[in-house]
Amino acid sequence: MIDVARVRRETPGCDNVIHFNNAGAALQPQPVLDAVLGHLRLEAEIGGYEAAERAETALEGVYGSLARLINAAPDEIALVENATRAWDMAFYSLKLGPGDRILTASAEYASNVIAFLQIARRTGAEITVVPNDEAGAISVEALERLIDGRVKLIAVTHVPTNGGLVNPAAAIGRVAARHGIPFLLDACQSVGQMPVDVAEIQCDMLSATGRKFLRGPRGTGFLWVRRSLIERLEPPFLDLHAARWTGAESYEIRKDARRFENWESYVAGRLGLGAAVEYAMATGLDAIWARVKALAEHLRRSLAEVRGVAVRDLGRERCGIVTFTAEGVSAAALSESLAAEKINVKTSSIFSTRYDMSARGLDLLLRASVHYYNTEDEIARFCAAVCKRLMAR
Numbered sequence: 323m324i325d326v327a328r329v330r331r332e333t334p335g336c337d338n339v340i341h342f343n344n345a346g347a348a349l350q351p352q353p354v355l356d357a358v359l360g361h362l363r364l365e366a367e368i369g370g371y372e373a374a375e376r377a378e379t380a381l382e383g384v385y386g387s388l389a390r391l392i393n394a395a396p397d398e399i400a401l402v403e404n405a406t407r408a409w410d411m412a413f414y415s416l417k418l419g420p421g422d423r424i425l426t427a428s429a430e431y432a433s434n435v436i437a438f439l440q441i442a443r444r445t446g447a448e449i450t451v452v453p454n455d456e457a458g459a460i461s462v463e464a465l466e467r468l469i470d471g472r473v474k475l476i477a478v479t480h481v482p483t484n485g486g487l488v489n490p491a492a493a494i495g496r497v498a499a500r501h502g503i504p505f506l507l508d509a510c511q512s513v514g515q516m517p518v519d520v521a522e523i524q525c526d527m528l529s530a531t532g533r534k535f536l537r538g539p540r541g542t543g544f545l546w547v548r549r550s551l552i553e554r555l556e557p558p559f560l561d562l563h564a565a566r567w568t569g570a571e572s573y574e575i576r577k578d579a580r581r582f583e584n585w586e587s588y589v590a591g592r593l594g595l596g597a598a599v600e601y602a603m604a605t606g607l608d609a610i611w612a613r614v615k616a617l618a619e620h621l622r623r624s625l626a627e628v629r630g631v632a633v634r635d636l637g638r639e640r641c642g643i644v645t646f647t648a649e650g651v652s653a654a655a656l657s658e659s660l661a662a663e664k665i666n667v668k669t670s671s672i673f674s675t676r677y678d679m680s681a682r683g684l685d686l687l688l689r690a691s692v693h694y695y696n697t698e699d700e701i702a703r704f705c706a707a708v709c710k711r712l713m714a715r
């Protein structure tokens with residue numbers, strides 16, 4: 323059980339706003355703030371390089387914390403600027419050629435699909451979108467049927483940016499493992515709100531961000547790559563951190579996952595990310611997941627009772643992201659009205675998830691994403707505010 327009063331006391335932002343934009347960037351807890359501000363202060367006092375040297379043990383510890391979070395090893399982790407860069411470093415390391423196929427799902431994130439399209443144009447590789455099951459998740463049976471010798475990558479988003487759907491990552495992993503096909507999981511929206519275990523999922527590469535459900539600082543993210551794959555992946559760009567300049571015409575790429583990093587980094591942010599991961603693990607991922615799911619279902623039920631509201635989430639198992647449309651009021655206008663009442667939400671447009679949104683005839687949704695520090699009382703106030711805005715239309 324989570325001590326909600328305590329986690330709210332430890333979250334300064336709870337005093338100011340109803341924050342239902344956790345899928346955008348969650349409110350940071352005090353230990354994250356302390357880690358970031360403490361290091362920024364040290365940099366100002368003694369110098370940036372000198373502060374990093376002093377924080378060396380803590381910085382190394384961030385790899386260990388992330389490894390424990392996802393049941394991996396520290397040398398399989400790369401710390402990067404965000405989830406997109408993490409995902410890109412894995413994807414652009416793969417060697418795809420004419421006729422090679424990428425299997426993906428309809429909820430895939432725009433940046434990933436843009437990268438598929440770029441590589442398809444460059445190399446003649448092909449993209450296949452696996453059909454959904456009747457609940458709206460990727461159909462694992464259809465995925466299995468599509469496997470043949472040409473499939474060189476399965477790349478799927480675990481939780482999409484635009485809804486409560488949770489794709490069946492472990493079932494996909496079983497198919498990928500059985501056929502020996504690399505499986506790249508975009509876990510940007512899942513890490514931090516639910517237990518994510520790479521051994522159980524059997525993915526080969528996983529990307530995630532710091533600022534969303536992990537509650538870390540902006541400008542942080544990480545990539546995990548299975549150890550047996552690391553040395554087979556040549557990063558799309560290298561620097562003097564990812565590789566060593568060994569002779570006038572030679573260099574050696576690092577053997578660990580830090581080959582996907584580059585030298586300069588947001589050191590305070592990394593320390594904040596480490597603090598966020600430790601905070602999440604101390605709170606307990608199972609407890610976080612149970613509360614997030616319960617709050618989100620409560621929110622869906624309450625919204626469904628508001629006349630004119632249509633909840634749009636897909637999937638049998640649903641997470642903390644709740645999306646809906648309201649008759650007669652655009653998602654943008656509703657979001658503005660809520661902001662005036664210090665309620666944070668976000669809109670999600672077709673430009674982020676075109677395959678899915680166009681299939682459903684949607685172009686803009688309102689996204690209210692809850693975390694474990696939110697409360698039933700906030701949900702009631704949120705629904706009252708939505709109701710009030712709809713009555714005024």
Ligand SMILES: Cc1ncc(COP(=O)(O)O)c(C=O)c1O
Pocket residue numbers: 345404405406407431479481482483508510511530531532543
């Ligand atoms: C599913 C998914 N993947 C990737 C990203 C990109 O994450 P970042 O902004 O940290 O690069 C997002 C961001 O919203 C996302 O929702």
